[in-house]
Amino acid sequence: EVQLVESGGGFIQTGGSLRLSCATSGFSFDEVVIGWFRQVPGNEREGVSWIVGRDGSTSYGDSVKGRFTISSDNAKNTVYLQMNSLKPEDTGIYYCAADPFVTTVRPWWEFDYWGHGVQVTVSS
Secondary structure, eight states: OOEEEEEOOEEEETTOOEEEEEEEESSOGGGEEEEEEEEOTTSOOEEEEEEETTTOOEEEOTTTTTTEEEEEETTTTEEEEEEOSOOGGGOEEEEEEEEETOSSOOOGGGOOEEOOOEEEEEEO
């Protein structure tokens, strides 16, 4: 059974940092792309960052480049999102998602498995 469980969300002031974790199970990191997405009610889901399990290559949405870092610990089947220099516009529910059996980043609707999400709130 595939599972993704996010943790690490919370309330933080502008300029602060948070680290999100996504503990996964049920698939091999050799053939999966893990993505972090965020959503604010009423807005479209936004891709934040992705990591390819096979080679660790990473990519980022334009709004978070230079501030967020995605990484993985394949031995623990866990993916992290280090978020620095947080801004109020980073507020939202953050989800991790898995797209198994691929090695390239695809649109969010191609991701088959999703966690329940964690709330991140950045105060101004």
